[in-house]
Amino acid sequence: MAAINSRKTALIFSNPFVNLILRLFVGGTFVLSAVTKLPHHSQFVEIVKEYDLLPNYLATGYGNALPWIELVVGVYLILGILRKYSAIASILMAVSFMVANISSIAQGEHSCGACFGETISLPVWQAMTIDVLILSAALILLLARDGRLLFSLESLVLNRKDTENIKQANVLED
Amino acid sequence: MRIKQYIAIVMAVTIVTLAIGFLLWNSEEQQALGPGYSHTPGEGWCRGRNDAPVTIDAFIDFECHICIDKEHLVMQALDMYPQEIKLIYHHYPSSDFSHKLTEGLEAAGEQGKFWQMHDRFLEDVPDDISDLKAAAEGLGLDMQKFNEALDNGKFAETVQLAKQEAISRGVEQVSLFINGIEYQKYPGTLVDLCHEIDEELERLAANGSN
Numbered sequence: 278m279a280a281i282n283s284r285k286t287a288l289i290f291s292n293p294f295v296n297l298i299l300r301l302f303v304g305g306t307f308v309l310s311a312v313t314k315l316p317h318h319s320q321f322v323e324i325v326k327e328y329d330l331l332p333n334y335l336a337t338g339y340g341n342a343l344p345w346i347e348l349v350v351g352v353y354l355i356l357g358i359l360r361k362y363s364a365i366a367s368i369l370m371a372v373s374f375m376v377a378n379i380s381s382i383a384q385g386e387h388s389c390g391a392c393f394g395e396t397i398s399l400p401v402w403q404a405m406t407i408d409v410l411i412l413s414a415a416l417i418l419l420l421a422r423d424g425r426l427l428f429s430l431e432s433l434v435l436n437r438k439d440t441e442n443i444k445q446a447n448v449l450e451d
Numbered sequence: 452m453r454i455k456q457y458i459a460i461v462m463a464v465t466i467v468t469l470a471i472g473f474l475l476w477n478s479e480e481q482q483a484l485g486p487g488y489s490h491t492p493g494e495g496w497c498r499g500r501n502d503a504p505v506t507i508d509a510f511i512d513f514e515c516h517i518c519i520d521k522e523h524l525v526m527q528a529l530d531m532y533p534q535e536i537k538l539i540y541h542h543y544p545s546s547d548f549s550h551k552l553t554e555g556l557e558a559a560g561e562q563g564k565f566w567q568m569h570d571r572f573l574e575d576v577p578d579d580i581s582d583l584k585a586a587a588e589g590l591g592l593d594m595q596k597f598n599e600a601l602d603n604g605k606f607a608e609t610v611q612l613a614k615q616e617a618i619s620r621g622v623e624q625v626s627l628f629i630n631g632i633e634y635q636k637y638p639g640t641l642v643d644l645c646h647e648i649d650e651e652l653e654r655l656a657a658n659g660s661n
Contacts, residue, residue, distance in 0.1 A: 311472070311475075312475060315472055315475035315476050315478075316475050316476070316478045318476060319561075323596070344472070344476075345469070345472055348468055348471075348472045349465060349468050349469070349472075352464060352468045353464070356464060358457075358460070358461055358464060359461060430457075430460055430464070431457065434453055434456050434457045434460055435453050435454075435457055
C-alpha cells in the first residue's frame, strides 16, 4: 500500500500539468526577481554586503552574479530546457535566500529589501514563504521522472514521449 | 542530430537571455539619472541630449566663484537651447576642500543624485564638511552610505584621475569649452554665451550646407 502511495505521489510529481505549473511558478519568480534587480545591480550588491554573511569580495561576486543566474535559470524553466540542472540551481538559490532571510529575522528586520530588488519590498515572512515554495517546487522538478513536458522546447526538439508515466499510470489503474 | 539541434537551441536561448540581461544591466545609470542625463566614467557627467550639436565642456571648481557664475550661465543656456546643447561636467578642484566637495558630488552620483547635488552647490556652496553632509541629507540620500564614501575617500581617486585627465587634455585652469574651443569671457553674460553658441550653430550649419 505504501509502495503504491509513493508511486502515486511520484506520478503526480511527474504529471506534465503539475510540472508545467511548477516550472512557470519557479521560472516566473526568478525572471521577475532578475528583471527588478538587474537595473539596480549596484544597490543590490550593497544590500547583499549589508547582510554581513559573506566576506566583501564574495558578497560582491554573489550580488553581481545572482540576477544573471536567476534570469537564465528562470528562462530555462519557463521554456522547459535543462530542467534538472535548472532545478538544482533553483534549490541552491532558494537555500541561500532562506539563509539570508533567517539572518534578517535574527537581526530583527521586518522586510526583505533584496528579494525583488528595489521595486518590491516584501515582509520577511512572505519572502520566507516564497523561498519554501520555490525550494519545494524545485525539489519536485528535480525528482520528477524524465518524460514529455508540456510547452517544453526540450520535449519538442528531442521528441520525448511520456511513455514511462503512461505505463506507470496503467499499472496503478490495474 | 536532435541533440545537436537541442544544444543549438539552448545556446541561442542563453545568448538572447544574456543580451536582454545586458540591456537591463546597462539601464541602471541612465535610469538613476533620468532622461537627458548620462554618465560615462572617465568622460564626465552629462546633461542634455546626447546628439546635441554643441557640447560644452565645463571644468569646474566649486570654490571658485567665477566658475559658479559661469556654470549658472550654462544652466540658463541649457534651458534656452534644450535641443542644441549638451553639457559635460568635469571635476577641476583646486583645494583640499573643493576636492572633498567634488567627492561629495560623486557620492551623490552613486545614489543617482549627482545633478541635484550639483544644483544645490550652485544655489549655495557648502562651507564645510558638516554643511556638505547637511546638503546630502536635504536631498534624501542614504546618509550612512554617503558618510562612508566621504569619510573613507571612496571617490578621491576618481576625482584625482578626472583632474589629471583634464590637465593631460591641456586644461590649465577652470574653464568652459564650446565644441573644443575655449570660451574666453570671465565670466561674461548670458548674452555673450548665447552669442557664442549661436555662432557655433551657424558655423555648423554652414559646414553642413557646404
